Amino acid sequence: xxxxxxxxxxxxxxxxxxxxxxxxxxxLALFLFCTVRSVVTTLxxxxxxxxxxxxxVQSAVSLYVDMPVDYRxxxxxxxxxxxxxxxxxxxxxxxxxxxxxxxxxxxxHVFFDMxxxxxxxxxxxxxxxxxxxxxxxxxxxxxxRRACLVGTGLVREFGxxxxxxxxxxxxxxxxxxxxxWDMNIVxxxxxxxxxxxxxxIWFRWDYLFExxxxxGRGFDGTGAYAVNMEPGADAAxxxxxxxxxFANGPQRTKTTTEAAFQATFVAMMGNVPVFMGxxxxxxxxxxxxxVVNTMLMAARQRxxxxxxxxxxxxxxxxxxxxxxxxSLVLSGLGGGxxxxxxxxxxxxxxxxxxxxxxxxxxxxxxxGLGALLTLAVGVVSAVAxxxxxxxxxxxxxxxxxx
Numbered sequence: 432x433x434x435x436x437x438x439x440x441x442x443x444x445x446x447x448x449x450x451x452x453x454x455x456x457x458x459l460a461l462f463l464f465c466t467v468r469s470v471v472t473t474l475x476x477x478x479x480x481x482x483x484x485x486x487x488v489q490s491a492v493s494l495y496v497d498m499p500v501d502y503r504x505x506x507x508x509x510x511x512x513x514x515x516x517x518x519x520x521x522x523x524x525x526x527x528x529x530x531x532x533x534x535x536x537x538x539x540h541v542f543f544d545m546x547x548x549x550x551x552x553x554x555x556x557x558x559x560x561x562x563x564x565x566x567x568x569x570x571x572x573x574x575x576r577r578a579c580l581v582g583t584g585l586v587r588e589f590g591x592x593x594x595x596x597x598x599x600x601x602x603x604x605x606x607x608x609x610x611x612w613d614m615n616i617v618x619x620x621x622x623x624x625x626x627x628x629x630x631x632i633w634f635r636w637d638y639l640f641e642x643x644x645x646x647g648r649g650f651d652g653t654g655a656y657a658v659n660m661e662p663g664a665d666a667a668x669x670x671x672x673x674x675x676x677f678a679n680g681p682q683r684t685k686t687t688t689e690a691a692f693q694a695t696f697v698a699m700m701g702n703v704p705v706f707m708g709x710x711x712x713x714x715x716x717x718x719x720x721x722v723v724n725t726m727l728m729a730a731r732q733r734x735x736x737x738x739x740x741x742x743x744x745x746x747x748x749x750x751x752x753x754x755x756x757x758s759l760v761l762s763g764l765g766g767g768x769x770x771x772x773x774x775x776x777x778x779x780x781x782x783x784x785x786x787x788x789x790x791x792x793x794x795x796x797x798x799g800l801g802a803l804l805t806l807a808v809g810v811v812s813a814v815a816x817x818x819x820x821x822x823x824x825x826x827x828x829x830x831x832x833x
Contacts, residue, residue, distance in 0.1 A: 450725075453765065457766050460765075461773065465770060472797060484659060485688070486658040486687065486688055488686045489685055490682055491684055492683070500517075503656060506656055511668065512660060512669060513659045514659045516545060518654065519535060520535060521535065521612075523600050523603075523611075524602070525597060525600070532630045534634065538636050544659075549627045550622055551622075552568050553619050555571070555618045571618065576637065576641075577635075579615065579617065580632070581597075581632050582619070582630050584629035594617075599613075614634055625792070636653070722761065757813075758812045758816075762808045766804070770801045773797075777793045
């Protein structure tokens, strides 16, 4: 006999509230699973995608303690160092404090060369695109002290355009008259690696330094130095030589690879991977028990129907297939919608996480794992109810009131 597949949609419609709640639970569970896992993969990606020839030099006391400006020239003289740029966190916002994102003051001459493989200029002055946009942006930065590059994420969020002047309100480098810092957009970049955020402004360090000096604010340091090593240079030796150079002060340094520098920010958030992994595991178990319970209730309510099918000659294999397909339809519908929700909410969550988690992305491998979990939940949830119905004798099943 053929399997009566029409019973599957009828079963789901009969108790539509229960089916709907189960699907909703699966949607939420898979969405949360993909989100928490994406937090972990984003943090890992930022570390693993870091350049292997780049170092960061910071104060040995704290990242919040500035180092003297003249350290740059001394670092540049260390054997194996190719180039050095200031790397100063600005800490301002655009129009409203909720519009907070990263701004860094850098030596633009060095920065463009140092990050050539990490970013791509998608639009330069005059709407120039392609390779020409890079050279045009460099020239524009040279000729305008207030020039800056902005990420594609900021352009999407605020509708900025090349040639526009944007006011950034400072929270650290406050001017004596309380005015904002005007920055002229000369280029829009997009990251080619996940270690660079698309919601960042890069502007000229000398604009910051000269303005604060003129203000008499005593600005004489920088938060960090980014260092590119020469090809073939031994990172361990270069790190040791830089730190040895300033071992006696005036400010001792702590030099690390870019990967280790990125990892320090992960460490500031605690043991996030373990915490997120625990949450993800709890979500999977919770939704598994939810679907199992739903299928067990459904099996109990159709015992009488099972007796009729068995009396008509349908074998146990037919009943098992019906339960399995019903479970897979429930889990597939809920899990699929959850995965879709996780992917389409990617941009919104990237904005929510902001500078705490730049480059947030739901990877395809995460969606693939979510799909496998959805399939596993559907199969496992069908085992107990399928066995229960298969073991029923027709006489006992017909006596059941369901």
